Amino acid sequence: MTVEDDATKFQRDKAAFEQNCLQLRALIQEFHKTPLLSASLTGGLLAVMSVFKDHDEHFEHFVVVMCALIALFNAMIGLSCIRIRDVMQCYIEKASVFSEDFGEKGGRPAKPIFKELGNFSIAIGYAIMMGVVALTAIVLPLVAYGCTRFNAIPLVTTAAGLLTWYGWARWRHRVDNVDAVVAYYDRKGHDYIKETEPLDMREEVERFARHLPTSARVLDVGAGAGRDSKTLLDKGFKVVALEPSKVFAEHLRSIMGLAVSEMKAQDVEEVETFDGIWACASLLHFDEKKLPKVMQRLCRALRPNGIFYMSFKNGDGVRLPAKDGILFHDMTSDRLSKLATDNGLKVIEMWSNASKLQGTNEAQWNNIVARKPS
Numbered sequence: 001m002t003v004e005d006d007a008t009k010f011q012r013d014k015a016a017f018e019q020n021c022l023q024l025r026a027l028i029q030e031f032h033k034t035p036l037l038s039a040s041l042t043g044g045l046l047a048v049m050s051v052f053k054d055h056d057e058h059f060e061h062f063v064v065v066m067c068a069l070i071a072l073f074n075a076m077i078g079l080s081c082i083r084i085r086d087v088m089q090c091y092i093e094k095a096s097v098f099s100e101d102f103g104e105k106g107g108r109p110a111k112p113i114f115k116e117l118g119n120f121s122i123a124i125g126y127a128i129m130m131g132v133v134a135l136t137a138i139v140l141p142l143v144a145y146g147c148t149r150f151n152a153i154p155l156v157t158t159a160a161g162l163l164t165w166y167g168w169a170r171w172r173h174r175v176d177n178v179d180a181v182v183a184y185y186d187r188k189g190h191d192y193i194k195e196t197e198p199l200d201m202r203e204e205v206e207r208f209a210r211h212l213p214t215s216a217r218v219l220d221v222g223a224g225a226g227r228d229s230k231t232l233l234d235k236g237f238k239v240v241a242l243e244p245s246k247v248f249a250e251h252l253r254s255i256m257g258l259a260v261s262e263m264k265a266q267d268v269e270e271v272e273t274f275d276g277i278w279a280c281a282s283l284l285h286f287d288e289k290k291l292p293k294v295m296q297r298l299c300r301a302l303r304p305n306g307i308f309y310m311s312f313k314n315g316d317g318v319r320l321p322a323k324d325g326i327l328f329h330d331m332t333s334d335r336l337s338k339l340a341t342d343n344g345l346k347v348i349e350m351w352s353n354a355s356k357l358q359g360t361n362e363a364q365w366n367n368i369v370a371r372k373p374s
């Protein structure tokens, strides 16, 4: 590594470290507002309860309903504290990539006053506090009015609320992770490898590669059969193939020297890490709403002066009806150029060519090579 490379790497690591520290600090500030939120909600509901104390003949029922709300809200805020603790831990782990010391101590001083208070004890403390309030609100009506079905409402509401929340979170997790496009490629993967591996894309790769420094780090987004990853490896680049389909990822792992990351483009976390991003026919699975966010992530992962290649089938917007139930987003060369410039990239060259897939050569593809400014 040259002296200049060392200096650039240091600046990049420093920026990423500072960014993680800032985000962690902002999150901690927000986190300490949770007891206030719990106190205001509980206090507010108690105040509402007291207003009806001398007037309402159904006061007893009213208390039970209010207790149900107090229990539910506090149980949820308590769980949120545990979730926020995990996010804080995640920032610390990310920052520790740049400073081991930071990771080991989890942001603690060398000589804490109470060593026994481990990292994040305050988060667990808040969660316990809110758990106790929730439990009290469940037990109170049972103690005060006896064990009737009606007085079990706080318990039932809290259990139902937490179960709904958990169910919703699990459902979101499944929806986010089982993506129709990925499922499609998992189904068709083996045939797709046979069809696309022999295609000759060397000219396109060369038009991208000639702008890269020697031994550049390249991210192949949606690498598929790994055809272009192989050409890039042969040129002496360090290539990471990003591929969310299991079938493709397994195939890619058999390519010598290729690093494989089984994930989606929208989850890329790297900051200024790659000298080149190669996205051949892969960003076409994002619609107008999702594409800008993915582009933002990928451009963030590109180093200053880095080179971005993309290709889309010629057309105007999302193709309907969707083929095999999956989305295809087509782009005219004007739209493609706008996509690059909207993301701060400077167009180096654009060209069109016929599809190289057998039986589809009437289809036109638009290609672009663009540079991220320094």
Ligand SMILES: C[S@@+](CC[C@H](N)C(=O)[O-])C[C@H]1O[C@@H](n2cnc3c(N)ncnc32)[C@H](O)[C@@H]1O
Pocket: 181, 182, 185, 196, 221, 222, 223, 224, 225, 227, 242, 243, 244, 245, 248, 263, 264, 265, 266, 279, 280, 281, 282, 283, 285
């Ligand atoms: C039309 S294929 C192109 C494959 C390869 N680049 C080629 O030129 O042969 C689209 C690729 O994008 C991948 N893909 C789909 N959704 C993705 C996502 N969210 N992030 C990254 N890649 C994705 C697919 O698994 C597939 O490998």
